Amino acid sequence: MGPWLSPEELEFVRRKVPMVYVDIVPVRTDESGQVESIGLLLEAQDDGISRALVTGRVLFHETVREAIVRHLEKDLGPVALPQLSPSIQPFTIAEYFPTPGSGKYDERQHAVSLCYIVPVMGECGPAADTLEVTWFTPGEVRTPELQAEMNESHAQILRQALGQMGEL
Helix, strand or coil, X not given: CCCCCCHHHHHHHHCCCCEEEEEXXXXXXXXXXXXXXXXXXEEEECCEEEEECEEEECCCCCCHHHHHHHHHHHHHCCCCCECCCCCCCCCEEEEEECCCCCCEECCCCCEEEEEEEEEECCCCCCCCXXXXXXXXXXXXXXXXXXXXXXXXXXXXXXXXXXHHCCCC
């Protein structure tokens, strides 16, 4: 799949129409399907270093399933081995707005993100722009200290994922 839009075209489109994204909470589970750990990325942003979910755009002519796998492989490495069910369903839909105070905030655009919890079975390590992949227990990700290391939008999605997993 070649380039989707040039940076200039993407900037123009972002000002005109909502973009479709996926936000992914990678997890490791035990044999019975109970969540043992949750993977968070450590990334360098313009405003410093922060923890983040796996996230990214759905490209033109790409299925949501393909986007999930592509972003997991981009951030966790090519052998992360995501385990997607035949019928993938988001646990929530996040809406980002370019206006502060109007919900989840993304200064670049209006975006709609389908949010998934995805078990991964393979080896995971930092890839692309990721500095580190760290696995935390559900109890550790519930702490205000760890959530303070994330932008508020990702922290909100993580809390919703914890509720969905019965970990609140």
